[in-house]
Amino acid sequence: MKLFLNSAFIFYTLGFIIVIAYHFTKKPILEKLSKSALVTGLISHTISLLIRTYETGHAPMANMYETLLFYSWSTVLVSMIVIFRYDERLTEIITIPVALLAMVFAGMNEKQGAPLTLILNTRWFETHVISSFAAYALFTLAFSGAVLYLFFASKDNPPQEKLKTFQDIASRSILWGFSLFSFSMFSGAIWAYLAWGTYWLWEPKVIWSFIVWFYYAGAMHAYYVREWRGRGLATATVIGFFV
Numbered sequence: 001m002k003l004f005l006n007s008a009f010i011f012y013t014l015g016f017i018i019v020i021a022y023h024f025t026k027k028p029i030l031e032k033l034s035k036s037a038l039v040t041g042l043i044s045h046t047i048s049l050l051i052r053t054y055e056t057g058h059a060p061m062a063n064m065y066e067t068l069l070f071y072s073w074s075t076v077l078v079s080m081i082v083i084f085r086y087d088e089r090l091t092e093i094i095t096i097p098v099a100l101l102a103m104v105f106a107g108m109n110e111k112q113g114a115p116l117t118l119i120l121n122t123r124w125f126e127t128h129v130i131s132s133f134a135a136y137a138l139f140t141l142a143f144s145g146a147v148l149y150l151f152f153a154s155k156d157n158p159p160q161e162k163l164k165t166f167q168d169i170a171s172r173s174i175l176w177g178f179s180l181f182s183f184s185m186f187s188g189a190i191w192a193y194l195a196w197g198t199y200w201l202w203e204p205k206v207i208w209s210f211i212v213w214f215y216y217a218g219a220m221h222a223y224y225v226r227e228w229r230g231r232g233l234a235t236a237t238v239i240g241f242f243v
Contacts, residue, residue, distance in 0.1 A: 001055070004048035005069070009103055011041030012076065016096045019089055035083060038092070042080060045073045057115055061129040068106035070130070072099040074137035078173070082141065086165055094144035124191035132184035132209075138177030139216070143241035145170035146234040153231055167230070170237050171223050178216045185213055215243050 015037035022030035049069065052060040060066040079095040082088055115121075149166040152158050188209070189199040200206065219236045222228040228236070 001048045001051040004044045008041045008045035059126040064109045065111045068102045071133045072102035075099040091144040128188040131180045135177040135181035138173045142170045142173035146237035149234040
């Protein structure tokens with residue numbers, strides 16, 4: 001697993017460096033090389049998670065080490081979807097470093113794989129964590145799109161096509177992220193009931209999860225308010241990432 005994980009980190013780093021060089025030189029070969037490096041890194045990362053799943057007998061998200069690795073994998077995955085869906089190579093300048101940083105923090109909290117404890121040994125727990133961290137990856141992508149929207153909107157003659165693309169990336173990411181996070185709240189409530197006999201626990205993590213859900217619910221609905229579209233929604237999306 002370690003070999004594939006290290007390979008993923010190296011290829012992600014190479015892909016990031018090469019795409020930066022591409023934006024300076026505009027050489028098509030660099031664009032293709034960066035894409036290939038990121039795809040190779042994602043494949044290596046996927047194999048490492050599959051190995052971890054095989055070794056532990058459960059989805060790799062029972063501790064901070066595993067969840068950070070899954071978050072970084074999810075962040076790269078949604079970045080690749082944007083690359084192939086929009087042929088857009090700017091959002092990854094933000095998302096890939098975030099994924100790399102998550103991998104660094106994962107390495108600092110590395111733990112040996114072990115079977116799930118009784119309280120975690122339910123599919124509702126795995127469903128809850130998978131959907132929540134996939135939502136975090138989408139919120140990260142939304143943050144990237146919003147930052148780039150604000151950057152280009154600040155120019156004297158902003159390119160409208162780019163603004164539309166980044167607004168579309170941010171708004172769609174919030175929509176899908178909010179949907180997944182809502183499902184994670186639902187599955188988490190069922191898991192809590194099975195584990196502790198109550199759907200709601202008055203503890204910081206649960207309360208803050210509700211704050212995140214409520215905030216993005218407002219941000220998602222703000223998209224349909226004409227006055228909030230554009231800079232207002234982009235600013236709210238950036239703030240949401242830090243929330």
